[in-house]
Amino acid sequence: MRRRTFLATFVAGATAGCLDGLFDGAGGEDATPESSGSTGGSNDTANASGVSPTRRYERCDRVAVAYESLPADVRAEFDAALRNGPYVTDGPLLLVQALDPSVSYVERDGTYYRPVVRQESGKAILRVVVEERPTLPTGRTLTVNNGREEPITVSLLEDGRVVAGPTAVEPGAITSFQESAIGTYTLRVRGEDGFEGTFRWHVGERWGDPNVFVTGGGLEADVAVADLPRCPWTA
Structure with a gap:
């Protein structure tokens, strides 16, 4: 498990920038090299679930x-x-x-x-x-901390559409968003003084729960990124 910190600087009234993490890819969570992985013959008898009593492959528990x-x-x-x-x-x-x-x-x-x-x-x-909306077994939580001296308004967007918020956050206060559907979301932060910034939130198997800190200088995000195990039948 690694932790990554993402930084960005925003200017009041300026066009919003995009604070970007690393992509999960298209969602496959890093494809691994091709391997036949075969260790036995194919004339076993299947049980009621279609699983052979003599297993050819060890099961991969990746989402x-x-x-x-x-x-x-x-x-x-x-x-x-x-x-x-x-x-x-x-x-x-x-x-x-x-x-x-x-x-x-x-x-x-x-x-x-x-x-x-x-x-x-x-x-x-x-x-x-x-599956149009693939989901994780356990959802993720994005936490937003307002470290500015003015209130902020935060919203969560997917494909340009607001899916949560807008939520007002007072100075020193914290709010959060929960999501289990795999994908990339945009956290939009706006201040009454014209401050605006965004953070791209990746919800996927390898990404943990981000903490976003909003300060007078911009946004800073801390998120854990897991080193996912390879499936046991890959080379």
Whole structure:
């Protein structure tokens, strides 16, 4: 876990600047190199959830798993379900070995997919569904501290649209925003004297809860950034 501090200077009445952190990417949380990862044959018998009693892959517990990082045979199952409708097999469903469909998304080219698995007549059936609002199991909190001598007004925006606020914050007071949907948000800060500034808030698996400090000189943000473990089946 690392902590990063972001600084910016703002001038009263000037056009708002953008205080930017590091991107999660399109949401895949850093794709890892391709690897087949195969360690055994494919003639195992699947149980009721499509998981073979003899596991080929150790499960990855990441929330967002990059498509490019999936083992080749797991990726083939995903492709078949995406292109041709449900993928059906009477053997082991390798995707549910590699990740937990109830927790993980597969991210491909900025789009998140939720694997949906069911069992019918002894066969494992896999569908992949586009998830328009992928979420973290545990939400994140952005805290704003007003260290100025004047009140400020803070708002949270997504794609230019206000999703929370505006909220008035008195000098010395603190307010916060909570969000669990993965994405990039903009915190907008305005003062009665014409002060204005923004901070880009990344809500993702690797990003912690930022603290934003508003002072007479501008905005300063402190946020923890996690070194996420590689999935166990990557090279």
